[in-house]
Amino acid sequence: MNAKKKLLAPSILSADFTNLSQQIRYVELANADIIHCDIMDGHFVPNFTFGPMVVEAVNRITNLPLDVHLMIKNPDNLIDKFIDAGADFITVHQEEVVHLHRTIEYIKSKGAKAGVALNPSTPVDTLQEVLEYLDMVLIMSVNPGFGGQKFIERSIDKIAALDRIRNEKNYDFLIEVDGGIYNGNIERISKAGCNVFVAGSTIFCSDNITAAAVELKNLINK
Numbered sequence: 001m002n003a004k005k006k007l008l009a010p011s012i013l014s015a016d017f018t019n020l021s022q023q024i025r026y027v028e029l030a031n032a033d034i035i036h037c038d039i040m041d042g043h044f045v046p047n048f049t050f051g052p053m054v055v056e057a058v059n060r061i062t063n064l065p066l067d068v069h070l071m072i073k074n075p076d077n078l079i080d081k082f083i084d085a086g087a088d089f090i091t092v093h094q095e096e097v098v099h100l101h102r103t104i105e106y107i108k109s110k111g112a113k114a115g116v117a118l119n120p121s122t123p124v125d126t127l128q129e130v131l132e133y134l135d136m137v138l139i140m141s142v143n144p145g146f147g148g149q150k151f152i153e154r155s156i157d158k159i160a161a162l163d164r165i166r167n168e169k170n171y172d173f174l175i176e177v178d179g180g181i182y183n184g185n186i187e188r189i190s191k192a193g194c195n196v197f198v199a200g201s202t203i204f205c206s207d208n209i210t211a212a213a214v215e216l217k218n219l220i221n222k
């Protein structure tokens with residue numbers, strides 16, 4: 001159902017935080033669709049980033065929807081804070097949330113879109129019972145925790161499998177892919193059925209952030 005929707009979501013994980021508003025302006029100029037915010041707590045993943053305060057600041061900088069990817073222990077405790085900070089999408093990890101159906105329903109009851117992320121080692125089947133309730137499924141194509149890692153090729157099969165289920169059952173969730181996306185693989189990822197393309201280092205480590213984002217946007221729609 002969402003087979004046609006193709007959205008670019010630059011991840012600010014690799015942005016220059018000394019100049020965040022300008023960095024976001026550069027991707028806005030490229031008509032980026034969503035800003036992806038990676039929240040890491042040093043426990044669920046071996047890295048630490050930022051919390052609701054920074055998300056709230058980003059929300060004041062841009063009118064683009066905010067996609068908050070929670071790579072944290074006990075995400076249920078912080079969902080309200082991130083929604084209050086301006087999150088439009090809240091994505092939790094399947095591997096961390098015990099009562100996934102309840103968490104999804106809670107996120108939606110607060111007016112945000114609900115996503116669930118799968119680590120590279122987690123099969124798509126684990127979401128079978130909740131797919132109909134989801135707004136988005138996030139396929140991690142690297143092990144979460146760091147930007148600039150290599151895309152895990154097996155992710156293409158997971159995207160295609162999810163796309164097949166979505167078509168068969170007429171479900172409405174978006175398929176998001178996160179990690180290792182660049183101009184050499186984005187077309188294949190798109191053809192497999194991906195809708196939301198997260199890219200951090202490819203965009204923000206480029207000498208020309210706007211041009212890098214424009215190039216990716218052109219390739220996903222090819």
Ligand SMILES: O=C(CO)[C@H](O)[C@H](O)COP(=O)(O)O
Nearest residue numbers: 144145147148179180200201
């Ligand atoms: O969730 C993430 C890491 O856990 C990031 O969103 C992702 O890795 C983006 O960075 P890059 O495009 O550089 O791979």
Ligand SMILES: [Co+2]
Nearest residue numbers: 038069178198
């Ligand atoms: Co992410």
